[in-house]
Structures are given as C-alpha cells and as structure tokens.
Amino acid sequence: MKENGTENDVLIRCKGLTLGYETGVVLTDVNFDVHAGDYVCIVGENGSGKSTLIKALLGLLPPRSGEIAFSGVSAREIGYLPQQTALQKDFPASVYEVVLSGCANSLGRTPFYGKAQHARAAENLARLGIADLAKTSYRTLSGGQQQRVLLARALCATTKLLLLDEPVAALDPIATNDLYALIRRLNREEGITILMVSHDISCALHDATHVLQLSDRGVVFFGTAAAYRKSPIGARFLRCACAADYPRIQFGVWEEE
Amino acid sequence: MLSLLREIFSYSFLVRALIVGSLVALCAALLGVSLVLKRYSMIGDGLSHVGFGALSIAMAMNAAPLAVAIPVVILAAFLLLRISQNSRLGGDSAIALIASASLAAGVLVTSLTSGLNADVYSYMFGSILAMSAEDVYLSLALAAVVLLLFVVFYNRIFAITFDESFARATGTRVSRYNLLIALLTALTIVIGMRIMGTMLISGLIIFPALTAMRVCRSFRGVVLTSAIISVFSFLAGMVLSYVMRTPAGASIVVVNALLFCLFALIGKLAKR
Incomplete structure (x- = not known):
C-alpha cells in the first residue's frame, strides 16, 4: 500500500487490529503503516471509529486482537493535541x-x-x-x-510524532489557515510525522501525503493523497466535502503561500 | 486588638481550634483549586453530608466518631468520584442523592436514640469546643501529608487538572491522582466539619479557589493566593465569631463571601 519510504523508517505499524469496548466492536482488520515524515489525514463520518483509533494509538485502549507496533517512538512520546x-x-x-x-x-x-x-x-x-x-x-x-x-x-x-484530534474544529477560517500552515511547516521543514483526525477534508487535499478513511467498522481507504483523489471513494467524499467548502475555495483561502 | 488576641490565646480550646482550623483551611484551599477547576465542587458538599450521617450513627452506637467517620467518608469519596466520572445517572444528581440520603439516615438514627440534642446541632453548624488534643495531632499529620503530596505532585496535579486526556496520553496515571485527591479531600472534610459544621465545610473548599481565580492569571498564583485567602478568612472569621459571639463556621464563610465579592470587583476593574 505504501509507495515511498522503506521498511526502516516505519514509525507505527498497525496489523490486523480489532478495536472495541464492552458494548461491541468498533473497528475490525485495520492495517496501515506510518512512515517517518508522513502527513496522514484520518477522515470518516461521525461514529466511524476515529476517536477509538486515537485511543488505541495512545495506548489507552488495548486492542482486542492484532497489534500496534511502534519503532523509534513510544505511545508515551506521541505529541497529542486533544480536542479542547x-x-x-x-x-x-x-x-x-x-x-x-x-x-x-x-x-x-x-x-x-x-x-x-x-x-x-x-x-x-x-x-x-x-x-x-x-x-x-x-x-x-x-x-x-x-x-x-x-x-x-x-x-x-x-x-517525532504529532497526533492531532480535530485541531481546527473551533477556529475561524483565518486561524484555521494559520494552524494548517504551522502544521505543514512542522511536517515539511522539521520532518515531524503528523497524524491528523479531521472533518475538514481540505487538509487531505492540500497538505497530507496520505489519507486513511474509516467507515463501516473498518478502513475503506489507505494510500497516498494523490491516489485518494483519483479513487471512487475519495472522489465521492471530496465532492460532498467540497460543496461545503465552496465559499473558501471561491475566496482563495486555499491559495495561501 | 492585641489584648483581644491575648485573650483569645488564653483559652486552650480556642488555641486548639485555631491550630486545627488553620491547617484544615490550608489543606481545603489547596485541594479546592483542583476540585473547583475539575468541576467537582459538589463532591465536598456530598462528602460532608455523608460525614454527618457517619458521625450521628457513631454517636448512637457510642463508638469513637472519627474511627467511624473517616473510613466511611473515604469510601464515599471513591464512590462519588467514580460516579461523577462515568455514570448514566449524572454526577451532580448522584451526589445530591447520596448527600440527602445520608443526611436523612443521620437524622433518623439520632432522633430514634438520643434525640436531636446539642451534639447534633454542633455537627450541623460546627463548634469550636469539639477539638481535642487528639484532633490537633491528627490535623497536624493531615496537613503535613497534604502539603507534602501537593508539593511533590504539583506538576502532575496541574497536568491532570488542566487536561486529563493529554495527561493520560503522555503516561500520567490519572485515576491514581484523582483517587489521591479524593482521599485527601475526605480526610480534610471529616476533620474540618466539626469546627465548620456539615452545612458549611464545603464553603472552605470552594470559596478560596474561586476568590483567587477572580484576579490571578496563573495556576501557581491561584494556588498560593487561595491558600493565603483561606487561612486569613479562617482566622478573621474566628476573631469575628469571638467578638460577636456568633458560630465559627458561619462567621468564617461570611468572611470568605465578602472576600469573594471584593476580589470579583477587583477582577472586573482590572479587566477594564
């Protein structure tokens, strides 16, 4: 699934991961690798298991089966930005x-x-x-x-690694762009790996190198942002999201830098 | 003024009450900052009612009041913390339930045995006569433990008070520290409620923190200021109660309330 990068620089590897609570299974058979320097955008509708995945990555929810392997970084050394x-x-x-x-x-x-x-x-x-x-x-x-x-x-x-949970949820458009620019700088200039959960698909289009889409209790897409744009799932998701984002495209908010 | 203070210090029961009370006020203020900021203010109120129930039952059974009340209130503290963290009942209503149920149990047991006498009245509204030499040692030990733990764990207490999810994610054992805070709060309440009274002890926990928050900008500032405010209000309230012959608990809470208004005003003016 991974186009660039080698085996050596895998930071996080999720293999056959099943996650859930006492009330039931939330995610099954989750597989993906995060390499050093990646900018992964995790998207999906409400209730698709994004927060559950975050908890598991932070080591707060033990997997029911499968494993999350860290190399060169531990669950404690994740720079976490929770929702306010x-x-x-x-x-x-x-x-x-x-x-x-x-x-x-x-x-x-x-x-x-x-x-x-x-x-x-x-x-x-x-x-x-x-x-x-x-x-x-x-x-x-x-x-x-x-x-x-x-x-x-x-x-x-x-x-090494930042995990951001809906970082722009409560921000106005200008502050949103400032924050995205900042995260982009940390990723591109300082080589910090970014995992970002977002409702706002524009980040996936603009800055992310990879997209992980969750839906129906599992991963429906994982790959590069370019491949995501071409895939039918991505195209459909983007169409909905872009309709909502239309005014911002219109006024050139995306054209910063 | 000086002769008044000399007069107060000539009564050994007053000196005992002053020592125990200022130490309890100090502990209550430190714990209160965290409780208020985590929106757990009502836990103090709930625990004091449980304490009342436990003390009344101990009295009815002719048992040593603290030996019964301390374990019961500690148990209740753990329970209340649990409930307010993850309950479908909703934290505030669960606390109200437990509080009124234990108050009712206490009143029932007392009226069936000794009747509602002066002792019960003093549990409700506090009495400075209640402090024995044993209480002085106990409160000294409590204050030492609370101060030591608070200083040693200050940075972690800040981390979990400000952001539990971040603290948990970076490996702080959040529930352990929450239990510690609940335990210390329970001890502070049991020791303090006999001076302050069941109905008023929670004021000692809530007021200083809220007052300090009106003007202070940093966490450290809030902690230090609330400690000073709390001890000052206690001492001023005691003097007031001696001069006016009013109950100590109520006088102390009134001083706290006045200080709160003053600080709120200063905060408002400073913002302009």
Whole structure:
C-alpha cells in the first residue's frame, strides 16, 4: 500500500487490529503503516471509529486482537493535541505553565522540572512564535492562539510524532489557515510525522501525503493523497466535502503561500 | 486588638481550634483549586453530608466518631468520584442523592436514640469546643501529608487538572491522582466539619479557589493566593465569631463571601 519510504523508517505499524469496548466492536482488520515524515489525514463520518483509533494509538485502549507496533517512538512520546474541553477555556494558567506541562512524560520519578525541560518549553514557545505570550493567561487568548499553545505543549512531549484530534474544529477560517500552515511547516521543514483526525477534508487535499478513511467498522481507504483523489471513494467524499467548502475555495483561502 | 488576641490565646480550646482550623483551611484551599477547576465542587458538599450521617450513627452506637467517620467518608469519596466520572445517572444528581440520603439516615438514627440534642446541632453548624488534643495531632499529620503530596505532585496535579486526556496520553496515571485527591479531600472534610459544621465545610473548599481565580492569571498564583485567602478568612472569621459571639463556621464563610465579592470587583476593574 505504501509507495515511498522503506521498511526502516516505519514509525507505527498497525496489523490486523480489532478495536472495541464492552458494548461491541468498533473497528475490525485495520492495517496501515506510518512512515517517518508522513502527513496522514484520518477522515470518516461521525461514529466511524476515529476517536477509538486515537485511543488505541495512545495506548489507552488495548486492542482486542492484532497489534500496534511502534519503532523509534513510544505511545508515551506521541505529541497529542486533544480536542479542547469547555473546562479549559477559562482555566487560570499562564501560557508557560501549560506548555511546560507537556514535559510531564519526561519527569520520570522526579517531582520537579529541570533545566532541560524549561529550555525545551522555551524553545517550543519560540518555535511557534508565541514566546511573547509566555506570561499571558491562557484564558485570555483567542481560539487560534490557544491551539498554538496546546501545539507547543504537544511538541514538548515529542520530537517525532504529532497526533492531532480535530485541531481546527473551533477556529475561524483565518486561524484555521494559520494552524494548517504551522502544521505543514512542522511536517515539511522539521520532518515531524503528523497524524491528523479531521472533518475538514481540505487538509487531505492540500497538505497530507496520505489519507486513511474509516467507515463501516473498518478502513475503506489507505494510500497516498494523490491516489485518494483519483479513487471512487475519495472522489465521492471530496465532492460532498467540497460543496461545503465552496465559499473558501471561491475566496482563495486555499491559495495561501 | 492585641489584648483581644491575648485573650483569645488564653483559652486552650480556642488555641486548639485555631491550630486545627488553620491547617484544615490550608489543606481545603489547596485541594479546592483542583476540585473547583475539575468541576467537582459538589463532591465536598456530598462528602460532608455523608460525614454527618457517619458521625450521628457513631454517636448512637457510642463508638469513637472519627474511627467511624473517616473510613466511611473515604469510601464515599471513591464512590462519588467514580460516579461523577462515568455514570448514566449524572454526577451532580448522584451526589445530591447520596448527600440527602445520608443526611436523612443521620437524622433518623439520632432522633430514634438520643434525640436531636446539642451534639447534633454542633455537627450541623460546627463548634469550636469539639477539638481535642487528639484532633490537633491528627490535623497536624493531615496537613503535613497534604502539603507534602501537593508539593511533590504539583506538576502532575496541574497536568491532570488542566487536561486529563493529554495527561493520560503522555503516561500520567490519572485515576491514581484523582483517587489521591479524593482521599485527601475526605480526610480534610471529616476533620474540618466539626469546627465548620456539615452545612458549611464545603464553603472552605470552594470559596478560596474561586476568590483567587477572580484576579490571578496563573495556576501557581491561584494556588498560593487561595491558600493565603483561606487561612486569613479562617482566622478573621474566628476573631469575628469571638467578638460577636456568633458560630465559627458561619462567621468564617461570611468572611470568605465578602472576600469573594471584593476580589470579583477587583477582577472586573482590572479587566477594564
């Protein structure tokens, strides 16, 4: 299924994966490889098992059968960007505190953050262009800025792999484009592997190298973005999605950079 | 003022109440920040009602009140946490159910045995006479444990309070820390409720955190400010209660409420 890349740079390999809860099976026979440097867009309707797959990738839901093999990265070292909760929106915390909390997975048995972790937080603040916000309160930021902060936190937890769950769900078009541009830069210039769950198919068209489509309890498509565009499944899904996105194409929002 | 303080310190039962109370206020404030931010404020209220039920039953059976109340309330804390995390009943209504049921059980048992006497009244609204030397040691130990754990796990507590799913994903054992917070909250409530009263102890947990959140921008700021506010309100409330001859619990909560209004006003003005 995989066109480019070699066996050596496989980061995640899902083989014969079946996932489910006590109430029943959600996904069966999921097979795909993620290579270093890929930008994988996971799409599918509501209830198609996207969140279940995320839980399994994060190691929070043990597979019923099959396996998820990581090489060069562990489930703990995934930079995860969860969907924002209502509770967070007015949380009294400084931007720096939030970003630093991304280093929690490297704390081990020590209770406090050391110099290396503080340096890392500062570096990631600068990397995402929010160093000047470090002392600002998280709750006073705009939605786009909040996502940047959470992305900086995710980068503190990882050096290789970001897992983004609907990162643009609550953003306006301009902030959406900013965030996509940022993710693209992290992927192309810094070689960070991206796994992104999205309702917004435009990312699949524009930035992704690969598309994973879930439906009816399984994977209905996995392959390169180019192949996806040509496939009947992709063409049908894109047609619906593009109808919804029409105004944005119209006004050239996609033509940035 | 000085002579007033000297007068207060000349009563050994008042000194005991001051020591126990300020330590409990400190613990309640620290735990309260996390509870309030995680939307678990009602757990404090629920636990105090369970505590009332347990204390009344212990009294009816002539058992040592704390020996009965502490395990029962800890058990209830674990149960309430479970319920509010994953229940079809809905966390808030489940807590209300358990709270009123244990309150009712306590009242029934007491009225069937000794009758609703002064002891029950003091459990409801608190009494500074209730503190023994044993309570002083217990609260010292509790405060030491809460402070130590809070400092040691501060960064993890922040992580799970701010974002459970991220913390879980990066390998923090979230449910373990939630249990720890519930356990410490249960202990704080059992020890504190005899000064503050069943009806008012939850104010000690909720008010300082909410007051601090009006003006503070960082988590650390909220934690430190709420600790200071809580101890200050307790001491000011005690002085007020001594001078005005009012019940301690109510006086302390009134000071807390006034401070909340003041901080809310400052917060509003600072935003402009």
